[in-house]
Amino acid sequence: MSPTAPLTGRHTVPLNHQGRERPYLLHDPTNGRPELVPLVLELHGRGINPSMFDRWTGFASLADEVGFVLALPSALGDIWNDGRYRGPEWARIEGVDDVGYLRALIDDACARLPIDRRRIYVVGMSNGATMAARFACEHAERIAAVAQIAGTAAVEVAAGCHPIVPVPILQIHGTGDWTAPYAGGRASGLRVRLFLRHRADPCVGVDDWARLWVDANGADRGPDVTTIPPDTTVRRWFGTSPASDIVFYRVAAGGHTWPGNRLWVPPLFGRTSRAFDATAVTWDFFAAHAREA
Numbered sequence: 667m668s669p670t671a672p673l674t675g676r677h678t679v680p681l682n683h684q685g686r687e688r689p690y691l692l693h694d695p696t697n698g699r700p701e702l703v704p705l706v707l708e709l710h711g712r713g714i715n716p717s718m719f720d721r722w723t724g725f726a727s728l729a730d731e732v733g734f735v736l737a738l739p740s741a742l743g744d745i746w747n748d749g750r751y752r753g754p755e756w757a758r759i760e761g762v763d764d765v766g767y768l769r770a771l772i773d774d775a776c777a778r779l780p781i782d783r784r785r786i787y788v789v790g791m792s793n794g795a796t797m798a799a800r801f802a803c804e805h806a807e808r809i810a811a812v813a814q815i816a817g818t819a820a821v822e823v824a825a826g827c828h829p830i831v832p833v834p835i836l837q838i839h840g841t842g843d844w845t846a847p848y849a850g851g852r853a854s855g856l857r858v859r860l861f862l863r864h865r866a867d868p869c870v871g872v873d874d875w876a877r878l879w880v881d882a883n884g885a886d887r888g889p890d891v892t893t894i895p896p897d898t899t900v901r902r903w904f905g906t907s908p909a910s911d912i913v914f915y916r917v918a919a920g921g922h923t924w925p926g927n928r929l930w931v932p933p934l935f936g937r938t939s940r941a942f943d944a945t946a947v948t949w950d951f952f953a954a955h956a957r958e959a
Contacts, residue, residue, distance in 0.1 A: 676726070681774055683767045690771055691716055691738035694779060695730040702782035704734040705775055706952065707768065709794030711816075712745050719791070723945050724928050732949065737775055739768060746797035749820035750866035764797060765804050772808060787952040789813040791924055792846060796820060796869060802835070803827035810957040813948040814838070816922050817846045817869070824870040824878060832883040832909040836951045838944055839872045840920020842936050848872050848916075876901070876914050883910040898925075898941045908955055915947070 676693045696703055706729070710719035716738035720726050729736040745751060747762045768788070775781055786809050790798035795817025802812040803819070806829030813836040819827065841848045850871030870878075879885070880903050888903035897919065903912040917925060921936015926943030 679774065679778070681767075681771060683770050684761075684763055686742070688740070688742070688767055688771075690740060692775060692778070693726050693729055693736040693738065695733060696735065696779070700780055702780050702785075704785035704787065704952070705737060705772070705779075705781045706734055706949075707737045707739060707771070707786075707788045709739060709746065709788065709790030709797050710741070710744075711790075711792030711794050712741075714744070716740050719794075722924050722927050722929055722931075723791075725789075725945060725949075728945060728949055732953075734949075735775065735779055735781060737771060739771055741793075741797075746793050748793060748796035748800050749823040750796065750869070752867060756866075765801055768797075768801050769805060769808065782956075784957045785810050785952075786957075787811050787813070789815075789948050789952075790817065791815040792817050792922065795846075796823075799823060799827075799875075802833050803829055806831045806833045807957075809833065811835070811952050811955040813951060815924055815944055815948075816840065816843055818850070818872060818875040819870055820866075821850075821868050821870050824875065827878060827882070829882050832905070832907075833879075834909060834911040834951070834955045835879050835883075836913045836915075836948060837872065837875065838915040838917065838925060838947070840917040840923070840936065840939070842919040843922045844936065845922040850874065872914065872916070876903075876912065879903075879912050883912060885910045885912050888912075889914075894941045896941060897939055907958075909958060911951075911955065913951060915942075917941070 679692045681688050710716045747759050747764045751759045788798045795814035799819035811834040815838045845853045851868045885903035885905040889901035892900045899916045901914045917939045920939050923938040925939040
């Protein structure tokens, strides 16, 4: 397939990175229309494949409805190298350049379809959220906004996070999340031993992550606080332009889940909030932001 061949519908797209075949799914609802369209990268969590994850979120259906292109990348061995996986038990991840892979994927998708480079977005959950954070920290200039559900960033990634331009960020996190603790640190408890064979290095806490982005984005107004009954508090910070926007959702007693999830999730992961739909909230946030030329 030519790298400039037009695509419509959903396709598995070949991509070679670091000498490895790293194909991705590309969902294009535009039917060959020539106008520029947004691109959303949807990053799955650890242990779930991209197609199943999209069944949770419903982003492909939303793409059909509103007309953006959706890319579904796939991590090697179902784990993104987000900066937390070190040591002999993670040897298979060492040297995997997932930041470079996502950068190459964006370039490949833009070569195939009429993507508006001012409207490229990344959303992820869990390990996909921490991978989205790493990409935003290292390549803020490539994306118009980032959204994270149930994940912040590796402590070391956060310590070195100095984005060269502001990046609007949406964060959705439950206080009852044992896999990605709201206060930061490592996953812990009996459920970790039952579900996770090896624990990754710690993540930064949600409130520390918010403070990092307030400083990085120059968001000197806020937080403005609102509530979504019965369980969600929303904090918003602003700056001199929409590029500074920061929105953090705090779900009381929410688990390691996607609020508004379309499929049944085992109780092992905790409670799923029905106060709002994380997919709709994410797209509304993305649609309100375009990267400055």
